[in-house]
């Protein structure tokens with residue numbers, strides 16, 4: 001384009017107006033270009049417009065493209081005309097430090113800033129990589145309902161709504177439904193928003209988050225972990241390959257990400273607890289690992305680590321009992337390194353009708369809502385396994401951001417429903 005006329009439409013990031021020249025940084029959604037307005041090169045009216053352009057005004061700039069090594073990216077526009085399509089008086093987000101609550105209140109505008117753009121672009125790449133990996137590996141995408149009568153994970157964290165006189169919940173998971181699609185397609189997945197009415201106010205909890213849930217007929221728990229490590233490694237590699245600029249904007253040290261290749265270390269829950277205790281970190285066998293324990297366990301390895309075979313009491317009703325130690329179930333969490341904690345939860349599913357029914361009753365779950373799920377164990381039951389990967393936690397780790405609320409366009413947390 002050097003030497004040629006062009007028009008660029010976009011939003012003004014900054015204007016620096018000197019006596020005889022003004023520099024406008026214009027963002028068009030694909031990148032940012034420096035536009036230079038020379039006082040003697042334009043009409044008095046255009047000069048006046050340039051000097052008074054406001055942050056985030058929407059403008060159309062016309063001018064000639066030229067190469068200039070001093071310009072970011074090596075090119076700039078010598079402006080000849082300016083059209084203001086949308087003014088922007090008193091833009092609330094100034095180029096200075098704002099408190100995070102203020103930024104979240106202005107999330108609809110905050111999205112435009114460079115770090116937020118970088119994080120959300122990585123998210124989009126990770127979503128695409130997820131679909132690509134699963135498609136290339138012959139998984140069939142099955143969309144599962146968001147309104148459901150069956151409790152997917154646990155009775156404690158449900159958003160409930162009245163459904164024409166019936167109790168309905170926002171889905172905590174699509175898993176029970178993708179399981180049903182296994183006999184139809186063998187390898188399946190769902191990917192969508194899931195909901196947890198968790199009162200946890202931590203940097204890794206949202207009340208609405210996105211989860212991808214693959215499910216594979218005839219896979220056991222070990223094969224389930226094989227799939228997870230291949231999947232996570234692929235996704236990380238894609239982000240490294242295609243989001244180099246974004247990761248640089250976020251100042252992400254990518255050395256730890258480069259090490260994410262199969263195999264991942266695997267340690268049983270019981271071994272992990274033993275080692276925690278031996279290191280002087282008291283922990284009672286039987287409880288789920290909390291964030292501090294997860295951090296410590298992952299600090300033993302420089303890679304994502306599988307912790308497998310948790311106590312039955314700490315996990316959901318649908319997991320298959322471990323024949324080698326019936327106090328435990330055939331399941332795993334995948335802990336991301338660098339303190340990011342659990343990004344994946346997976347398990348082999350209970351495929352025996354009687355045992356599954358007993359677990360539903362033990363868990364005080366509404367038995368009548370699971371008739372269809374139990375049918376799977378009545379009509380051609382089969383061994384199968386699957387897992388759920390939390391998108392925001394995964395992108396939080398890949399981008400190295402401290403709080404996952406920045407990795408979803410409009411976060412939902414216990415005290416935030418707007419914007």
Ligand code: 4AD
Nearest residue numbers: 173175205206209213343344345346386387388390
């Ligand atoms: O371990 P979870 O609860 O597993 C399931 O929902 C299974 N049904 C998945 C399956 O086997 N198909 O959740 C899976 C992942 C977690 O590892 C975490 O990454 C993410 O979902 N997650 C959350 N992310 C953000 N905010 C929350 N409140 C989350 N709860 C779970």
Ligand code: MG
Nearest residue numbers: 333342344345
């Ligand atoms: Mg879990």
